[in-house]
Amino acid sequence: MADALRLAVTTFPQHWDGKGTITLNVLLIPAADPLPGSLIGPSSPSFANGAPTFTVIVNKGLSTLPASTGANVIALTPTVHSAPASPAATFALLQSSVTASGATLVTASLRSS
Numbered sequence: 001m002a003d004a005l006r007l008a009v010t011t012f013p014q015h016w017d018g019k020g021t022i023t024l025n026v027l028l029i030p031a032a033d034p035l036p037g038s039l040i041g042p043s044s045p046s047f048a049n050g051a052p053t054f055t056v057i058v059n060k061g062l063s064t065l066p067a068s069t070g071a072n073v074i075a076l077t078p079t080v081h082s083a084p085a086s087p088a089a090t091f092a093l094l095q096s097s098v099t100a101s102g103a104t105l106v107t108a109s110l111r112s113s
Contacts, residue, residue: 006031006039007047024078028052033105034091048088054078 015023034047056076
């Protein structure tokens with residue numbers, strides 16, 4: 001049985017200047033309640049209280065399968081230009097807005113196949 005999906009990561013390429021700079025928007029979507037508890041393991045913070053870090057892996061060609069190390073791999077540390085001001089406060093506000101409208105929040109367990 002596969003582990004429950006806890007976090008979905010989606011990237012949206014926005015611009016490539018052809019000279020070595022690519023601009024991406026990255027969307028992280030928690031599949032669990034973002035406020036309480038750990039997201040990944042017992043020692044990790046909740047989604048709302050965490051500060052994700054990224055390493056961008058660029059493969060130079062399509063002659064081999066994608067890898068995270070090797071001669072055809074470039075590892076980059078991205079620059080984050082628009083970090084959220086207060087994720088926990090934002091999620092709490094969204095949660096109170098949903099419940100104030102009479103809706104009920106339900107957490108489902110999604111499974112990857």
